[in-house]
Amino acid sequence: MKLNAKIPEGPLENKWSHYKDQAKLVNPANRKKLNIIVVGTGLSGAAAAASMAELGYQVQSFCFQDSARRAHSVAAQGGVNAAKNYQNDGDSVYRMFYDTLKGGDFRAREANVYRLAECSLSLIDQAVAQGVPFAREYGGYLSNRSFGGVQVSRTFYARGQTGQQLLLGSYQALMRQVNLGKVTLHTRHEMLDLVLIDGKAKGIIVRNLDTGAIERFAADAVVIATGGFGKIYYLSTLAMGCNGSAIWRAHKRGAFMASPSWTQMHPTCLPQAGDYQSKLTLMSESLRNDGRIWVPLLENETREPGAIPEEERDYYLERRYPSFGNLAPRDISSRAAKERIDAGFGVGPQKNAVYLDFSKAIKEQGLAKIKEKYGNLFSMYQKITADDAYLMPMKISPAAHFSMGGLWVDYELMTTIPGLFAIGEANFADHGANRLGANSLLQACVDGYFILPYTLANYLSGELKTGKVSTDHPQFEAAEAEVKSQLSFLADIKGTKTADYFHKQLGKLLYDKCGLSRSAAGLKEAIAELKVLSEQFYKDLMVPGDALDMNAELEKAGRVADYLEMANLMCYDALTREESCGAHFREEYQTADGEALRNDDLFCFVSAWEWPGAALEPVLHPEPLEFEFIKLSVRNYS
Numbered sequence: 001m002k003l004n005a006k007i008p009e010g011p012l013e014n015k016w017s018h019y020k021d022q023a024k025l026v027n028p029a030n031r032k033k034l035n036i037i038v039v040g041t042g043l044s045g046a047a048a049a050a051s052m053a054e055l056g057y058q059v060q061s062f063c064f065q066d067s068a069r070r071a072h073s074v075a076a077q078g079g080v081n082a083a084k085n086y087q088n089d090g091d092s093v094y095r096m097f098y099d100t101l102k103g104g105d106f107r108a109r110e111a112n113v114y115r116l117a118e119c120s121l122s123l124i125d126q127a128v129a130q131g132v133p134f135a136r137e138y139g140g141y142l143s144n145r146s147f148g149g150v151q152v153s154r155t156f157y158a159r160g161q162t163g164q165q166l167l168l169g170s171y172q173a174l175m176r177q178v179n180l181g182k183v184t185l186h187t188r189h190e191m192l193d194l195v196l197i198d199g200k201a202k203g204i205i206v207r208n209l210d211t212g213a214i215e216r217f218a219a220d221a222v223v224i225a226t227g228g229f230g231k232i233y234y235l236s237t238l239a240m241g242c243n244g245s246a247i248w249r250a251h252k253r254g255a256f257m258a259s260p261s262w263t264q265m266h267p268t269c270l271p272q273a274g275d276y277q278s279k280l281t282l283m284s285e286s287l288r289n290d291g292r293i294w295v296p297l298l299e300n301e302t303r304e305p306g307a308i309p310e311e312e313r314d315y316y317l318e319r320r321y322p323s324f325g326n327l328a329p330r331d332i333s334s335r336a337a338k339e340r341i342d343a344g345f346g347v348g349p350q351k352n353a354v355y356l357d358f359s360k361a362i363k364e365q366g367l368a369k370i371k372e373k374y375g376n377l378f379s380m381y382q383k384i385t386a387d388d389a390y391l392m393p394m395k396i397s398p399a400a401h402f403s404m405g406g407l408w409v410d411y412e413l414m415t416t417i418p419g420l421f422a423i424g425e426a427n428f429a430d431h432g433a434n435r436l437g438a439n440s441l442l443q444a445c446v447d448g449y450f451i452l453p454y455t456l457a458n459y460l461s462g463e464l465k466t467g468k469v470s471t472d473h474p475q476f477e478a479a480e481a482e483v484k485s486q487l488s489f490l491a492d493i494k495g496t497k498t499a500d501y502f503h504k505q506l507g508k509l510l511y512d513k514c515g516l517s518r519s520a521a522g523l524k525e526a527i528a529e530l531k532v533l534s535e536q537f538y539k540d541l542m543v544p545g546d547a548l549d550m551n552a553e554l555e556k557a558g559r560v561a562d563y564l565e566m567a568n569l570m571c572y573d574a575l576t577r578e579e580s581c582g583a584h585f586r587e588e589y590q591t592a593d594g595e596a597l598r599n600d601d602l603f604c605f606v607s608a609w610e611w612p613g614a615a616l617e618p619v620l621h622p623e624p625l626e627f628e629f630i631k632l633s634v635r636n637y638s
Contacts, residue, residue: 003623005411006411036058048225050176051452077162077286078437080441081156086144087153100116103329104404106625106627107582109429113432135157170448189209191224220469226246230242232510246426257611258407258606262404267288285437292315292357292358305393329436341354357393423448431443432581497536497541499560502560506560577607578599
């Protein structure tokens, strides 16, 4: 199958305008006849559902949480990017486009990335109109700060709660449409399968998590906005409920998965304190604006940080990347931290962290200014660690965070299944091999508010004559039967080990062999070990209770079953990409000074994978990346 990205013709800066000018429309009377399913109520899902309902479509919105407000977008802290150039420091749409493309190690489509930068201008106006309380300067103008991988200040923020504030904006827009009767909101419902009729996405099978009942829902198009799958590592910055099941079930129905091995490790998380932990806590990347990262020059240092003089400290990011220093991109900063920790210079009780030090910033700017910028983050740190970061450095460490990979989509955000769209972190589209900080909230909002209303209408204009689909259709019956069969099978294994046990084993295996660095030998070992772990899972899984009742352990089991299959694809993807790029660092492919070594001649493509069936090797469909408007270069932050 040859992939068609559907990139519009013309100059880079005109592609999106050209698309909107040529896209087919649906008139207001016909919109009322069309039904759309949106799975997920985070920033992208809530924005999409509210926007489509505002236009007049009938929308059904689904989330597994007890409220749409509990979507994990709420956890994002540091900010959202936009090329407004309010600081007059040289920013522009083109510079943001180039920073994002370079940050992703030139492994994303030019057209998608430029559109992201272009639409960023409108997003800030939209958010302000919704009442998002962005930080402001003394004179009332919106404030900006810097983030990793850039040399300008383009990040708009609401202290350390930017995701929460943006989500409240999209949530109120969504609930307004619910109140108007244009959106039907289904909380505590989890998508377990996608229904295809005549090759098109026409509905979903869901499980009511309060009753265990299996339910069917039909629509003219389906939008998946369920976020990323970083929780596959078990210990991650994501909430326990986050999962990749919706996109994986769609993948098994024919939607290609793109670049699943490109998973970002965030450099500023709290280090693991013990085996009892189920997640790690993210400390906003914004802290790297004023915090300096260092480790002791001596191995196995036992002195307190305040007792270590300046000349015995290694500010390794400033030393290795003087142009960007502590604001080097996340993948580079995370690998640099791991290198120092592995070399024996780690700090903390388990020697698994590095220092993030604010003493210089406090001395220069004053304690009050630092509290004004980061007070809630310092309070959170103290609640968790009992340490006062105003008096001593924070301890931070890399942790699994964001999925650059996801469902393959074209320029219209449609997957390889007609009528199935994927938006936000559920798709692969905008970040290449590494995401720059504060581009996540941007992509989620832009996809839902500004892109999908055009591209989905373009698709739906051709569905007006196809007729309504009933949930009594044989394909719905077959899909429901498959879902019930799998749930019963998992519940009936009656082994001795919980789903969490297998999830922990999987997470450690992946972190060790498909994490911050990978090797051919390690990846081959991981694939073999995954097979053994999967066999053990299906022989010794313990799920208490019944398949048709409320059963949280059964929910976990289904998600871990999907993770085991997804992990196999991640390792295949990492093994076949014989280069280092962004978050994918193959130990065999690095420069003399330990930096990533790309191979543009052989691997300048997006890896799109087809599900071949159980126990078979995945099938690769490369999408070549063509760079018409920029010149590929070595990614250098020195």
